Amino acid sequence: MLEKTVAELSAALKAKKVSSVELTQGYLDRINRYKDLNAFISLDPGRSLEQAKAADERIAKGRAGPLTGVPIAQKDIFCADGWRTTCGSKMLSNFVAPYNATVIEKFNAAGAVTLGKTNMDEFAMGSSNETSYYGAVQNPWDVKAVPGGSSGGSAVAVAARLAPAATGTDTGGSIRQPAALCGITGIKPSYGRVSRYGMIAFASSLDQGGPMTRSAEDAALLLNAMCGFDLRDSTSVDQPAPDFTAGLNNSIKGLRIGLPKEYLGAGLSADVARAVEAAIDEYKKLGAQVVEVSLPNSQLAIPCYYVLAPAEASSNLARFDGVRYGHRAPEYKDLTDMYCKTRAQGFGAEVKRRILIGTYVL
Amino acid sequence: MALDRKDVIKIAHLARLDLTSAEVAATTSSLSRILGLIEQMNAVDTKGVAPMAHPQDAALRLRDDRVTEPDQRDKFLKIAPATEAGLYLVPKVIE
Numbered sequence: 001m002l003e004k005t006v007a008e009l010s011a012a013l014k015a016k017k018v019s020s021v022e023l024t025q026g027y028l029d030r031i032n033r034y035k036d037l038n039a040f041i042s043l044d045p046g047r048s049l050e051q052a053k054a055a056d057e058r059i060a061k062g063r064a065g066p067l068t069g070v071p072i073a074q075k076d077i078f079c080a081d082g083w084r085t086t087c088g089s090k091m092l093s094n095f096v097a098p099y100n101a102t103v104i105e106k107f108n109a110a111g112a113v114t115l116g117k118t119n120m121d122e123f124a125m126g127s128s129n130e131t132s133y134y135g136a137v138q139n140p141w142d143v144k145a146v147p148g149g150s151s152g153g154s155a156v157a158v159a160a161r162l163a164p165a166a167t168g169t170d171t172g173g174s175i176r177q178p179a180a181l182c183g184i185t186g187i188k189p190s191y192g193r194v195s196r197y198g199m200i201a202f203a204s205s206l207d208q209g210g211p212m213t214r215s216a217e218d219a220a221l222l223l224n225a226m227c228g229f230d231l232r233d234s235t236s237v238d239q240p241a242p243d244f245t246a247g248l249n250n251s252i253k254g255l256r257i258g259l260p261k262e263y264l265g266a267g268l269s270a271d272v273a274r275a276v277e278a279a280i281d282e283y284k285k286l287g288a289q290v291v292e293v294s295l296p297n298s299q300l301a302i303p304c305y306y307v308l309a310p311a312e313a314s315s316n317l318a319r320f321d322g323v324r325y326g327h328r329a330p331e332y333k334d335l336t337d338m339y340c341k342t343r344a345q346g347f348g349a350e351v352k353r354r355i356l357i358g359t360y361v362l
Numbered sequence: 363m364a365l366d367r368k369d370v371i372k373i374a375h376l377a378r379l380d381l382t383s384a385e386v387a388a389t390t391s392s393l394s395r396i397l398g399l400i401e402q403m404n405a406v407d408t409k410g411v412a413p414m415a416h417p418q419d420a421a422l423r424l425r426d427d428r429v430t431e432p433d434q435r436d437k438f439l440k441i442a443p444a445t446e447a448g449l450y451l452v453p454k455v456i457e
Contacts, residue, residue, distance in 0.1 A: 098437045192418065234422060303402045314377060321378070323450055328443035335453045336378070344380035352379055356370070356389060357396055359377040 002026055006070055006165050006218040013059055013069040020052040020059070020069030024113050027071050031116065031162045037138045039156040041076045042084045043116040051113045058111050066221050068111030073163035075154050076117035077124060078209070079198040080104045083114070087200045088122040088132040088150075091346030092326045101198025102230050103167060103209050110225045115163050119153030122348045123317065124174055124202045126150050131350040139182060148178030154212045155182035165213045165222055169199060171206045172305050179212055185219050186212045192237030195230035203312035204235075220244035253287030262298040307361050313351075314358025320346060364394045 001009075001018055012018050028045050048071070055069035079085050079097035081104075086092045100108065107114070121131040129137040129152030137152040139145040140160035147156045151168030155178035158166050168175040170188035179186025187210050194209040201207060211222035227241035259280070264273065280290055322328035322342030329341035347355070365373075370390045374381045381389065435448065444451035 094441075096441060098434065098441060190418075192420065231425065235420070237418070237420065238423070297406070300403055300406065303400050306396055306400055307403075318378075322443060323452055324438070325441045325443075332453065335455050338453055339378040340375075340380040343378055347379070349385075352381075352385070353389065353392060355377050355379065356373050356393060359373050360365075360393065360397075361400075 002030060002161050005214050006221055009070050009164055010066050014064055020055040024048050024052040024071045027115055027163055034160055037140060037156055037160055038135050039119055039137055039153045039162055040116045041086055041119050041134045048113055048115055055111045065110050067225055071113040071115040072107060073115045073118050073154055073157040073166035075151055075167050075169060076120055077169050077200045078104050080114060088120040090133045091320050095326050102195035103226055106225050118157055118166060121150035122351050124150040124169060124171060125350050125354055127177055131348055148181035150174040152178045155179055155184055158184045158212050165218055168212045169207060169209045171203050175210050184212060184214055185216055187219050192235055193227045195233040195236050197230055197232040201316040203309040217248055255288045257283055257288050257290050258293035259290055260295045261292050262295055310354045310358035311361050314355045317355055365390055
């Protein structure tokens with residue numbers, strides 16, 4: 001049962017071939033068995049099973065939606081009421097969120113079960129999951145390899161079948177890159193589609209939540225639950241979201257796929273090139289037309305990112321000062337000293353580096 | 363652009379971050395390296411290129427002026443490091 005996709009689990013739950021309580025317990029057992037992967041920061045089996053029980057009652061009453069009773073792992077960047085929410089940082093090691101992110105609220109309303117909070121690079125700053133205060137995450141395909149980041153715990157949870165699906169967030173690749181490194185499906189939705197309310201901010205003009213799943217169908221199912229206009233996010237796009245499952249079986253015959261030549265030149269390793277070529281061949285077989293295009297300013301993307309993202313991070317992370325929540329230094333001589341010591345103790349090296357770059361460029 | 367120790371100490375103070383002297387040394391070199399990377403953008407001719415504030419056709423909206431949040435003072439104070447009489451407690455600022 002734990003090998004099934006979200007779409008298959010949804011059908012099995014509706015047909016009462018399995019209960020949400022059995023399924024949730026099954027995944028919790030498997031998480032425990034593979035805890036060395038370090039994919040999760042926080043688990044709360046009592047809370048998860050309570051949600052599963054409520055989902056089973058909802059299914060029994062015939063009021064189930066596609067995600068009712070399906071356990072979903074949530075990246076530890078989403079505030080979930082009553083759950084410890086650390087964002088991979090010592091700064092928030094004692095922070096129990098007092099409210100739900102819109103994404104969590106939407107999954108709760110759909111009847112999904114929160115299976116636990118997944119490991120991540122500290123404040124989503126990293127591409128290997130090694131900057132987490134709670135330790136690195138192992139790639140289940142090769143435990144000596146990194147799983148990617150920052151949504152590495154979510155990618156590993158799905159790849160190792162510790163959860164049928166998970167959420168991630170992506171600022172500069174944090175869904176797409178770990179999904180690629182763990183062999184799963186991940187999508188960064190267009191900016192403004194998924195509400196950022198209750199999603200701990202890194203670089204607000206780039207941050208976007210999205211699904212991490214085993215198939216495109218599952219990604220569409222999760223996107224349907226996650227997307228939508230939200231008054232509480234000032235940059236939420238006020239446009240109705242389409243049904244993302246509607247086009248799943250459409251042919252790609254005649255679709256034109258652009259292949260940026262700058263991505264396929266120097267610096268590309270041979271095994272990655274082979275995998276990309278194999279995918280291109282597959283698209284061609286399915287009738288797509290592949291054309292070479294040029295994105296001549298590609299090499300400026302990272303320099304540009306290193307101005308914008310740290311600048312926004314230094315502003316966003318100014319809120320972690322030890323006053324209202326989170327870590328506070330045990331000893332200090334005055335208010336400024338309390339801020340300086342709290343932040344020195346609470347943040348890891350990579351987060352400090354980005355705050356400092358951001359402070360400089362601002 | 364290369365930064366020196368004094369620059370880094372000043373930036374760290376602006377960011378309210380205590381750095382050890384080892385951290386100052388490491389930060390001085392890593393910041394200088396990243397600023398070198400950023401400088402690549404100086405080579406681009408942006409004459410005649412219109413600034414782009416947003417890739418989509420979006421504008422900030424106004425909301426109605428009405429109360430939407432309930433009073434959750436106790437819930438929020440419960441997770442604070444130090445409180446007294448319904449307020450957040452910090453070291454004395456004004457003598």
